[in-house]
Amino acid sequence: MRCEQVRPLLPELAEAGPRAVGPAQVHLAGCAKCATGLARFRDLLAGLGSLRDVVSEPSEAFLGRLISGLEAIEEPARARRLLRYVSNERARSAALSLGGAAVGATAVGLVWWRRSARRALPPVLSTGSGALR
Amino acid sequence: MIAPELLDACRRREPGAFEEVVRATYRKVYTQALRLVGDRQDAEDVTQEAYLRVYHGLAGFREEAAFETWLYRIVTNAAMSFLRKRGRFGELLTDPEDGPETGDPLHPRIDQTAVDRDALEGALQALPASLRSVVVLKDVYGLSCLEIGDHLGVSEGAVKVRLHRARRRLQVLLSPSEAAGEM
Numbered sequence: 001m002r003c004e005q006v007r008p009l010l011p012e013l014a015e016a017g018p019r020a021v022g023p024a025q026v027h028l029a030g031c032a033k034c035a036t037g038l039a040r041f042r043d044l045l046a047g048l049g050s051l052r053d054v055v056s057e058p059s060e061a062f063l064g065r066l067i068s069g070l071e072a073i074e075e076p077a078r079a080r081r082l083l084r085y086v087s088n089e090r091a092r093s094a095a096l097s098l099g100g101a102a103v104g105a106t107a108v109g110l111v112w113w114r115r116s117a118r119r120a121l122p123p124v125l126s127t128g129s130g131a132l133r
Numbered sequence: 134m135i136a137p138e139l140l141d142a143c144r145r146r147e148p149g150a151f152e153e154v155v156r157a158t159y160r161k162v163y164t165q166a167l168r169l170v171g172d173r174q175d176a177e178d179v180t181q182e183a184y185l186r187v188y189h190g191l192a193g194f195r196e197e198a199a200f201e202t203w204l205y206r207i208v209t210n211a212a213m214s215f216l217r218k219r220g221r222f223g224e225l226l227t228d229p230e231d232g233p234e235t236g237d238p239l240h241p242r243i244d245q246t247a248v249d250r251d252a253l254e255g256a257l258q259a260l261p262a263s264l265r266s267v268v269v270l271k272d273v274y275g276l277s278c279l280e281i282g283d284h285l286g287v288s289e290g291a292v293k294v295r296l297h298r299a300r301r302r303l304q305v306l307l308s309p310s311e312a313a314g315e316m
Contacts, residue, residue: 011300044304047253048272054250055160056167062177066159067152069181073188074151 001027006034014041135200143191151191155184158201162208168269169212171258175219183211205274209284216262256306260299267292268299 001023009024028035135154142150162183167176186207194203257265266285270276271292276284278292285292 008297011297011304014300040304040308041300044300044307045272047250048268048303049275051168051250051253051273052275054164054254056164057160058163058177058180059173062163062180063156063159065177066155066181066184070151070155070184070188073185074146074148 003027003031003034006031007037010034010037010041014038014045137196140191140194140196140200151188154187158204159184161201162204165205165208165269165274166212168257168273169209169266170215171262171265175215179208179212179215182215183208186211202275205276206280209270209274209276213284252307253303256303259306260302264295264299264302267295268303271296272300 006024006027013024013028028038135157139150139153143154159180163176163180166179166183167173170176170179183204187204190207194200257269260268267281270281270284271278278289278296282289282292
């Protein structure tokens with residue numbers, strides 16, 4: 001390959017990663033000018049990659065505005081959560097009340113049934129004891 | 134780096150957890166937005182929108198992908214939506230011809246031979262939006278050409294062509310004399 005053919009490929013060849021040795025690499029090994037051009041593109045890509053960790057400072061008041069804005073969206077979410085909790089609490093109280101009522105009704109029913117059963121005992125037994133005396 | 138425990142706390146909507154994430158990341162998010170939209174006020178708007186999307190999207194975020202990568206994608210989407218709304222998305226779709234890489238009055242050269250960060254930032258801002266967005270997303274934030282194509286609504290091939298042009302133009306902007314010798 002000639003220099004004119006290799007130069008347009010330099011931006012892509014500069015990307016890191018394994019490459020098969022092709023005609024371009026053969027040319028680069030023997031051409032100092034193209035090799036320098038490749039090195040410069042590699043520097044460029046390394047420089048661009050390093051920008052990832054370089055930060056620009058926003059205006060001073062920005063963070064405050066950002067946090068306030070987010071609090072505004074968090075508030076309805078908190079209110080919904082609270083509502084869900086309250087609903088759960090209500091359901092729990094209702095279930096407990098129903099359960100308590102059922103236990104109470106059963107107890108009253110049992111007492112009533114036992115009294116009724118005593119009243120219904122056959123009279124012979126009560127008079128029988130008197131006869132023995 | 135955001136700890137998984139903090140992300141879990143955010144998902145549980147624990148008070149203060151999301152604010153902690155914002156405080157740890159907002160400079161990077163703002164910087165990415167600024168590189169994509171090219172204006173400080175617009176970058177602040179994009180940052181706010183991006184965090185809104187993060188807040189609502191955290192429940193569906195899977196940690197197989199690093200949080201930071203996910204965040205970069207969200208900022209990219211927010212920036213593209215912003216440009217679309219502002220009617221500036223066309224700038225990203227316009228495919229400028231390689232054109233005058235020398236003596237372009239709209240894109241001043243930066244006369245500096247060393248590749249330093251300030252010069253690079255300046256050179257990036259001097260690129261047309263369609264080239265800047267591609268080179269920023271690929272070479273700064275590491276998105277694939279396919280992903281960038283999805284964000285911009287152009288083919289992977291078109292992204293590769295723009296990337297090539299953007300890198301060559303940056304080289305010219307950073308060291309015109311040396312680049313001219315190669316052309």
